[in-house]
Each structure stands twice: as C-alpha cells, then as structure tokens.
Amino acid sequence: MSxxxxxxxxxxxxxxxxxxxxxxxxxxxxxxxxxxxxxxxRARVVGELSDWExxxxxxxxxxxxxLQYLDFYLEQFEExxxxxxxQVHWARDADEANAIILSxxxxxxxxxxxxxxxxxxxxIGLNHALEAAGITPYETDLADLIVQxxxxxxxxxxxxxxxxxxxxxxxxxxxxxxxxELGDKPEDLTNAARAYLREKFxxxxxxxSGANFAVAETGSVCVVESEGNGRMxxxxxxxxxxxxxxxxxxxxxxxxxxxLQTLPRSxxxxxxxxxxxxxTGIVPGDGPQEFHVxxxxxxxxxxxxxxxxxxxxxxxxxxxxxNACPVYRQTxxxxxxxxxxxxxxxxxxxxxxxxxxxxxxxxxxxxxxxxYEVCPVKINIPEILLHLRAKVTAAGDAPFEERVGMxxxxxxxxxxxxxxxxxxxxxxxxxxxERDGVIRHLPGMLSGWTAFRDLTPIPKQSFxxxxxxxxxxxxxx
Amino acid sequence: xxxxxxxxxGIRRAIGSRGSDRESDYASIRxxxxxxxxxxxxxxxxxxxxxxxxxxxxxHFCPVEGIAATVAAVLSGRRKHSxxxxxxxxxxxxxxxxxxxxxxGLSYGHIDRSEGVxxxxxIAIAATGTIVLRxxxxxxxxxxxxxxxxxxxxxxxxxxxxxxxxxxxxxSEFGRAPITTISGPSATADIxxxxxxxxxxxxxxxxxxxx
Numbered sequence: 253m254s255x256x257x258x259x260x261x262x263x264x265x266x267x268x269x270x271x272x273x274x275x276x277x278x279x280x281x282x283x284x285x286x287x288x289x290x291x292x293x294r295a296r297v298v299g300e301l302s303d304w305e306x307x308x309x310x311x312x313x314x315x316x317x318x319l320q321y322l323d324f325y326l327e328q329f330e331e332x333x334x335x336x337x338x339q340v341h342w343a344r345d346a347d348e349a350n351a352i353i354l355s356x357x358x359x360x361x362x363x364x365x366x367x368x369x370x371x372x373x374x375x376i377g378l379n380h381a382l383e384a385a386g387i388t389p390y391e392t393d394l395a396d397l398i399v400q401x402x403x404x405x406x407x408x409x410x411x412x413x414x415x416x417x418x419x420x421x422x423x424x425x426x427x428x429x430x431x432x433e434l435g436d437k438p439e440d441l442t443n444a445a446r447a448y449l450r451e452k453f454x455x456x457x458x459x460x461s462g463a464n465f466a467v468a469e470t471g472s473v474c475v476v477e478s479e480g481n482g483r484m485x486x487x488x489x490x491x492x493x494x495x496x497x498x499x500x501x502x503x504x505x506x507x508x509x510x511x512l513q514t515l516p517r518s519x520x521x522x523x524x525x526x527x528x529x530x531x532t533g534i535v536p537g538d539g540p541q542e543f544h545v546x547x548x549x550x551x552x553x554x555x556x557x558x559x560x561x562x563x564x565x566x567x568x569x570x571x572x573x574x575n576a577c578p579v580y581r582q583t584x585x586x587x588x589x590x591x592x593x594x595x596x597x598x599x600x601x602x603x604x605x606x607x608x609x610x611x612x613x614x615x616x617x618x619x620x621x622x623x624y625e626v627c628p629v630k631i632n633i634p635e636i637l638l639h640l641r642a643k644v645t646a647a648g649d650a651p652f653e654e655r656v657g658m659x660x661x662x663x664x665x666x667x668x669x670x671x672x673x674x675x676x677x678x679x680x681x682x683x684x685x686e687r688d689g690v691i692r693h694l695p696g697m698l699s700g701w702t703a704f705r706d707l708t709p710i711p712k713q714s715f716x717x718x719x720x721x722x723x724x725x726x727x728x729x
Numbered sequence: 730x731x732x733x734x735x736x737x738x739g740i741r742r743a744i745g746s747r748g749s750d751r752e753s754d755y756a757s758i759r760x761x762x763x764x765x766x767x768x769x770x771x772x773x774x775x776x777x778x779x780x781x782x783x784x785x786x787x788x789h790f791c792p793v794e795g796i797a798a799t800v801a802a803v804l805s806g807r808r809k810h811s812x813x814x815x816x817x818x819x820x821x822x823x824x825x826x827x828x829x830x831x832x833x834g835l836s837y838g839h840i841d842r843s844e845g846v847x848x849x850x851x852i853a854i855a856a857t858g859t860i861v862l863r864x865x866x867x868x869x870x871x872x873x874x875x876x877x878x879x880x881x882x883x884x885x886x887x888x889x890x891x892x893x894x895x896x897x898x899x900x901s902e903f904g905r906a907p908i909t910t911i912s913g914p915s916a917t918a919d920i921x922x923x924x925x926x927x928x929x930x931x932x933x934x935x936x937x938x939x940x
Binding site for chain 2: 282285286289290302303306307309310313314317319320321322323324326327336342343344348392393394395398411413414416417418421438439441442445446449450453454470478479480481483484487488498503505506508509510512513520522523524525526527528529530531532533535537538539547549553554556557559
C-alpha cells in the first residue's frame with residue numbers, strides 16, 4: 253500500500269516549519285487580512301439563519317449515518333452511476349488512483365488535461381504522476397493557477413493562494429504567461445487568467461475534477477464553485493474523470509438541501525456560491541460522452557475504523573476552521589506540511605498517513621475550540637486532537653523530554669504523599685529562577701517549556717497544606 | 730480478490746457492528762431546519778430581486794405579453810444585435826429587429842464569438858437569489874449558457890420558490906438531466922479577497938422577471 257498525503261511524510265515538523273514562517277511578515281499580513289475578511293462575511297450570513305444550529309446538526313447526522321453504512325452507499329452510487337453511463341473505478345491508495353487515471357489518458361493518447369480544483373488530486377500527487385508521463389496538467393481555479401505557475405504550495409483549503417498579494421501574483425503571471433505588461437489590480441490579474449485559460453477550456457479534450465458530493469441514490473456528482481472553471485471542466489471536454497474520496501458520498505439527493513446551505517456560507521461567506529454543477533452519468537448531446545469516477549480510499553478506511561475520530565471524515569472542506577484558528581492565522585497553511593492545513597489538517601493528515609510521519613500536527617493547536625464552534629458538520633476537532641495526542645504518546649512518538657516528563661508526572665500525581673513532596677522540592681528548586689514573581693527561564697530539558705511562555709511559580713502553600721493548617725487551627729479553637 | 734471487493738471488505742471491517750437497520754437509522758436524522766419561508770409569493774419575488782441586486786445582476790420586469798419588447802429594450806441598452814438561443818426557445822420571446830441564432834450543435838468557437846445568449850430557466854430560489862437550469866430544449870445545453878460573456882435569462886414569478894430545501898425537492902424530480910445553479914455572475918475573491926465579477930462564466934447576467 254502506498255498511502256500518502258502529497259509529500260507530507262517528508263515535511264518538517266510543525267514547530268520547525270512554523271518558526272520559519274513566523275519570520276515572513278508579508279505572508280503573515282496576507283493571511284491575517286484574508287482570514288479576517290472571510291470570517292466577517294461568514295459571521296454575517298450565518299447570523300442570518302435562525303436555523304443554523306439545526307442545519308449543522310442535520311449535516312453531522314447525515315454524515316455519521318453515511319459512514320455507518322458506507323459500503324452500502326458506495327455500491328449504490330456505483331450502480332446508479334453505471335446505469336447512467338458512467339464508469340466507476342476503485343483505488344485503494346494513491347498509486348492505484350494515479351495508475352487508473354493514467355491508463356484512461358493513455359487510451360486517449362491525451363497530452364494535456366484541464367483540472368478543476370481537487371485537493372484529493374494533490375493528496376495522491378497526481379500532477380507529478382501526469383508530468384512524469386509527459387502529460388501537462390492545467391490548473392484552472394484562479395488560486396490553484398497562481399500556486400501552479402508560482403511553483404508554490406496551497407496554503408488554504410478554499411483559497412489556496414491566500415498567502416500571495418496582488419504584486420506577487422502579478423509578477424508570477426508576467427513571468428509565466430509571457431506577457432509584456434500587466435496591471436496589478438485584481439481585475440487585471442483575473443482578466444489575464446481568463447484569457448490564458450479560455451483557449452485551453454475550448455481546446456483540451458480531457459478534464460479531471462474532484463467532487464463535493466456524490467449522491468448514492470441517483471449516481472449524481474455535485475461540484476461547488478465560483479469562477480465557472482468548474483462548469484467549463486465538467487461540461488466542455490469529451491472525457492471527464494472525477495476523483496472522489498469515499499467519504500464524499502451522501503445517501504440521497506435531498507441531503508444536498510443541508511450542505512448547499514452550510515458549505516457556501518462557511519467557505520466563502522456567501523448565501524450561495526455562484527455556480528453548482530450537478531450531473532448524472534452521460535447526457536447524449538450535452539457535455540462529456542465518456543465519464544469516469546475514481547473512488548479513492550488512501551487511508552480513509554483507517555480513519556473510519558477508529559470510532560473516536562471517525563467524524564474527521566464528516567469534513568466538507570469548507571475551511572471555516574482555518575479562518576477561525578488562532579494558530580493558523582499566525583502561521584498560514586504551509587507549516588502544516590500538507591494540502592490539508594489548519595485544525596482539520598492537524599487531525600486529517602496524521603490519520604490518513606501513519607502517525608509517525610506527522611506526530612507534531614496534533615500539537616499544532618491551543619485547543620481553544622473555535623474550530624468546533626464554526627464547523628458546519630460539528631466535527632469535535634479539539635477532542636480528536638486530544639485523542640491523537642494520546643495515541644502519539646502511547647506509541648512512544650512524543651518528544652523524549654515530554655514523554656519522560658509526562659511519565660514522571662503520572663507517577664507523582666498518583667500518590668498524594670509523593671505530590672506533597674514534589675511540591676515542597678519544587679518550591680526550593682525554583683527559587684534561583686524566580687524574578688519578580690515570574691519564572692522566565694528554566695534550565696536543561698525544561699527550557700523548551702519556558703522558551704515560549706512565562707511560568708507562575710508554585711505558591712508558598714499548596715491547597716492541601718492550607719486545608720490541613722485551617723483544620724488544625726479550627727481544632728485548636 | 731480485486732481492489733473493489735478488498736476496499737468494500739476493509740470498509741465493512743472498519744465499521745464493525747451496526748446498531749439499527751439503515752432505513753430506520755436514516756429516518757432518525759433530525760431535520761429541524763426550515764423547509765419553507767413564512768412569506769407569500771409577492772414577498773418571495775421581492776426577496777429574489779433583492780438577492781439578484783446583491784449579486785450585481787440587473788432585473789427587468791414585464792407582463793407575459795411584454796417579453797419580446799423587454800428583450801428588445803434590454804438588448805438595445807446593452808448595444809447587442811445578435812444572440813444565441815436554445816433550440817426550443819418560445820418564438821414570441823424574440824423581437825423581430827434582432828438576430829437570434831438557434832444552437833443546433835454550434836462549435837465552441839462559434840459560441841465563444843457570440844454576443845451572448847437568451848434562455849429560460851427551470852426554477853429559481855428566492856432566499857439565495859439562485860437561477861436553476863436543467864438544460865432542457867428551452868434552456869440549452871450546458872456550453873450555451875457558459876461560454877458566452879453575456880446571459881439574458883427569463884424567469885417567471887411562478888417558477889420562484891422560497892428556500893433551498895424547496896428548490897432541491899423540485900430538482901430531485903429532474904431525473905438524469907444535468908443541473909446548473911447560478912447565483913449571480915461568475916466571480917472570484919482569490920486575490921486579496923477582493924470580489925471580482927466575471928472570471929470564466931458570463932460576466933454579465935440580466936434577468937427579465939415575468940409577472
């Protein structure tokens with residue numbers, strides 16, 4: 253099996269990557285500004301709905317139900333899609349999915365493909381596989397195009413180029429589109445992208461898309477977007493290949509009534525995104541006449557097996573938790589080493605690939621709970637983070653000092669006498685490090701803790717000591 | 730064992746035991762959200778128009794017998810002379826002093842060089858200002874309302890429903906027809922979160938609302 257999440261397995265640990273990024277003030281400014289805009293918009297349109305909590309609850313329950321019967325719904329989807337003229341393929345991991353897609357393209361002798369935003373394809377490293385086979389992929393989502401032409405990485409689930417400002421985008425476009433001149437207004441840049449991509453939309457015969465939802469009952473696929481590049485990709489080429497994570501299936505068409513309300517509001521702060529495309533198999537005389545769906549596992553079954561963190565698979569990729577997260581807003585998305593960044597990335601990446609490759613990610617959070625509060629399908633991210641931290645520790649993968657420290661703490665906390673003794677000893681030991689009632693630096697392996705925070709010294713009297721003293725004074729009276 | 734059965738087998742193992750049967754588990758999903766809005770049709774129409782204005786779409790009003798005259802007025806205002814139309818657009822929507830080219834399998838290049846397209850729609854949703862196409866013979870295949878830079882769409886008041894759930898219920902009866910929902914002209918906010926109207930879909934959307 254070759255389960256992988258892009259090249260997240262080789263990514264540096266979160267603290268190391270984050271430290272480097274925190275020095276990039278331009279990036280931090282771009283990220284802060286952009287997340288603030290989306291958060292405000294989201295708050296406004298969510299506040300409009302008096303039934304928002306009921307929609308969240310319904311979304312959560314639909315997803316939980318689907319996962320409970322996932323085998324049934326996948327088979328039902330396959331049958332309905334096949335009946336409507338589609339071809340369904342099953343891929344256990346990244347390599348199998350890439351091989352299936354390459355063989356479809358090979359049979360067509362395709363040299364180029366147009367792509368509409370699919371993070372799942374980033375997950376399996378599809379673009380690398382295509383390029384290695386001599387096939388040129390054209391990303392058509394404006395932000396993805398900026399990332400692709402800038403030889404960059406996505407830093408946000410919904411707005412992948414959010415870390416770039418207009419001047420940076422202008423420089424990338426000028427260089428890579430071979431333009432003689434280009435303004436730096438967002439309009440100028442958008443027009444340049446329109447002109448660059450239009451010729452490709454009208455000419456290239458094969459498209460690759462992801463899917464926001466796959467309806468089991470009808471075999472329909474739904475793609476949610478804003479720019480029209482999604483419509484171009486799913487309705488102009490002769491051949492369409494749609495890569496679908498197995499968790500994207502929903503039972504019935506009517507279930508869209510929940511997600512088409514919660515997704516746009518959470519993702520971009522719109523009541524409805526400009527375009528949704530919903531199609532079922534092949535339509536004679538309209539759109540692609542060859543349609544493939546690749547159902548991808550790539551670690552998802554592993555997530556499904558852990559009932560304590562299964563709801564990670566509820567995610568509809570809206571990115572609201574990124575915008576709400578105080579950690580993400582400081583570091584941006586690159587620190588997470590994966591196309592899935594922010595709080596959801598911190599729980600999804602380590603579960604899809606093995607924990608040892610991303611053991612620092614469950615710690616990339618202050619557990620403030622803002623992510624859970626905004627999640628449109630009520631994924632309890634803080635709880636899952638704690639669950640994963642426990643797994644990291646149990647596997648002995650936690651940093652050495654922390655593991656030793658935690659084990660020692662467990663030993664001490666188990667026994668009241670031991671705790672009292674430890675408190676007394678600590679009071680003596682901390683004296684040399686205390687200045688003005690604060691400890692700013694601890695020595696040796698404890699220095700990691702105080703590198704980022706000040707400590708309040710252990711008080712002169714513990715609660716137990718105070719209680720005993722009080723009781724004995726009462727006894728005296 | 731092939732990939733398919735191995736995947737399904739793995740999924741069944743991962744799920745483990747299931748408490749109740751699927752149908753009753755699905756039926757137990759709590760759907761406490763609003764199905765409809767507590768407003769009448771005139772208020773619904775008003776809300777729809779409000780939403781369209783929010784999206785910078787232009788809305789024109791007319792009675793049933795005034796569609797062609799309104800199309801003429803809108804096109805004159807936009808300085809357009811020739812539009813594409815789907816194969817079965819009602820003839821009485823098309824004023825005589827303009828050119829209308831029926832799409833009988835035009836090439837993408839041809840559609841790309843056109844001045845725009847005039848179509849009807851299947852339904853509309855007031856709460857989100859959404860126009861829904863099912864790409865019937867009166868709405869045209871998907872390419873027809875996508876490639877041109879200008880879309881003039883005729884919406885009848887009786888086609889408007891209040892909420893997304895009401896709209897989805899009607900859409901679920903469209904069978905295998907492809908569906909496109911349009912909520913304002915295409916847009917992006919990918920550069921510095923500045924909303925730019927018009928990327929790849931029609932940059933201008935005009936709506937004629939028929940009483």
